[in-house]
Amino acid sequence: MWRRFGDLGFAALVAVVITVEAVPLVWLTWVVLGDLGHHEGLTWILLGGVATAALGLVVVTAYLLAYQTVSDRRAAALARARGEWVARWLRVLAGREPEPAGPLGRDAVGALLELREAVRGAEAERLLELLRRYGVGDGLEGRVRGHRIARRLQALEDLARARAPEAMPTLLAAVIDPDRRVQVAAARAAARTLADVEDPGTREELAEAFAASLVAAALPFGVIEEVLLLADEAAPALVRAILAREDVPAPFVRAALDAVGRLGLLPFGDAAVARLSHPDPEVRAAALRAVARLHVLPEGAREAVRAALDDEVEFVRIHATAAAALLPREEALAALWARLGDPSWWVRRAAADALAGLGRAGLAELGHAARAHPDRYARDMAAQALRDRTERVVAEAVAR
């Protein structure tokens, strides 16, 4: 979307131009207000204003025309150099060329990081070794610890590609940085890095430290959710570390439970069941989602689902309908029939969808509801769900 070169220079130039230009403007206000229209010196100030504005205009225009002229060529040269380096690194990996002498230039590092992102397995490990040998990680870590936000964000993105475990302390420190943008970028980079840590002991240790940093930074739900999904193989360790903490805020529990459901982490089924009656409705809803996705509902937890179907919070009832499908068949049909008459349109819709997902018995119940449910809105919704189901079946058949 953006060209990442020349923009910092442009911003610096504009800062200078605007500052210089502000001087006559402020001076003008001072003189005019102080003197109320007596024009001594006014001509000179206005002349100064004209001169600075004209000079600023010339400088900015010259920069832009030069930028327009060279940027396409420079972008093409960068792409060419990057491509050449990618080919060279591939030859190095294949043993057809010796490793180049350091230190590496920007294109060489960029190509190395690109390959590290694209390649998996033993060759990825080899690329990590090359990054270490040339001290790439150290340079990036140094930039992360710097002060200029644009450079810090760029370095964090590069570290996200590098996935070098030794950078974790720097990344974890950046997760608790005062700047939220740095926190988010560092959390993403740390999650990607953690995903590559293979030793179980180290992974658990790092996951605990990561969870502590995340909680300390109080990152929002969406970021935690993304971090957990980016952690891939390390997600269970991170979920465990989050759920084990006593000080963990509700959005973290919610995100952990969502990850349990989405990643199918069966060992955490009990953790989800245990939170079906959590005082926070968002956590209750997440627990219901996880239970429904895992298809795990021990007998002792059924009462919590029954209670959730009558929860006063609309979105809890919505998610309870999906979990209700795990109740014994007759009970599930009866519960979902009742929810078809819920005052909320969204709960009615969720109940109809849940019934449609219960196979023949559910579809029969929907058909019965479309004809004979005492609630008019329930009848309409059941009919709608049946129509949607038919359309989907037809569309799938046509696609086949």
Added chain:
Amino acid sequence: MRALELVQVGLLTYFVVLNLIYSGLSFIGLRTVVVHARELSDLALRDLLEREVYRPVSILVPAFNEERTIVAAVRSFLALQYPRFEVIVVSDGSTDGTLERLIEAFALVEDPRVWSARLPTRPVRRVLRSLRHPELVVVDKENGGKSDALNAAINLARYPLIAPVDADSVLDAQAILRASRVFVEDETVLAVGGTVRPLNGATFRSGRPVSMRVPSGWLERFQIVEYARAFFLGRTGWTRLGTVLIISGAFGLFRRDAVVRVGGFWTGTVGEDMELVLRLHREYRRAGLPYRIVVAPDPICWTEVPSDLRTLLRQRSRWHRGLWQNLWRHRGMLLDPRYGRIGMLGLPYFWLFEALAPVVEVVGLVTFGISLALGVVDPGIFALFLAMAVLHGMLLSQIAVGVEAMLLERYPRISDRLRLLAAAFLEFLGFHQLLALDRFVATLRVLRGRGGWGAMRRAGIPTATS
């Protein structure tokens, strides 16, 4: 004579303060763009898609007599790079062939669906769905205006995020993806506005401009400069200050629950986009709930800008009347500390430097004219002041257009950049003043309680295949 002098001093001070604000905003906006370019990397977008952390989006397209643009627009929406979305087109009592074009192009059939009518609207005649695109829904309803059409679309929307867009717009293929990322990173975000760029002169394929030329008409060129200034610098700068008061009706992404909570779009204004944002601010501030409303520089929406003066003046008059209606409706927020920066900074700025600007400008021109005629003002000083104002305006325009040069999809030719520079200069030699006069008249019309939407003339969206 003394009174004339005092008026001149007032005008001069107004000009200087306004330009200092513009300069400050320009720098803040530019810096925000530079940081944003690194904050939202391709890697982050790819992770968002691969890990399925995105929030599904309902794209709402109100259409009234848009037969020329509607099919191309809907095609561009259906081609978006986003894994889960639906497009809801509302034909708001169109009297031309809008609906027929849609039925023909997308094989629409009637769909007797039920929906949650949380927001009251004019009656819906029928709902249609596409046999070719399951994610497309078309609503045929009685005419009730743009806000009413949007409310009908919200009632049918299934997803947690809604994106009201104009039927004459093309969304960049990644626009929704880029805007939705903001919601993932901050749950308190209620709305994200994008950047609107004029599509005149560009040719599109699947939501991407395949060729970009500065259009041949000067009116369109002036508008390219205006839009760059307003979006790349102005609104991005206001975002950094936490005082976004407008999300363009051409494209924005909102949390559906927040919009429903405040009662949807208000049908009593021609500036429904700003009104909704102001109401969100008011209701969330009153309730003491944490929230953010932001404008991001790179979810880009392309829109057709008027190429003839009559349509342009009508559009700007409508915008200005909408501005007045909204400021007046929410006047209780002005300088009320309970509304924080919105009440103490954003709204005073909009009253003084947006709504009243054409009045000050027209009064200023008349006053300086009289003063020159009466010999109260030195012609040399007047000329210098004028030169400074024009050069300063050009400088800010050039900075804004410069941000456009940093985009990968920019006007590629040097000649185009020179044309834009010329537009930035010529804009101040009549065009700017004409618009000021138009908005001045709009202000008078608001005082007399008149005004409606007025018809828009469209040329259509140029696609690479057409």
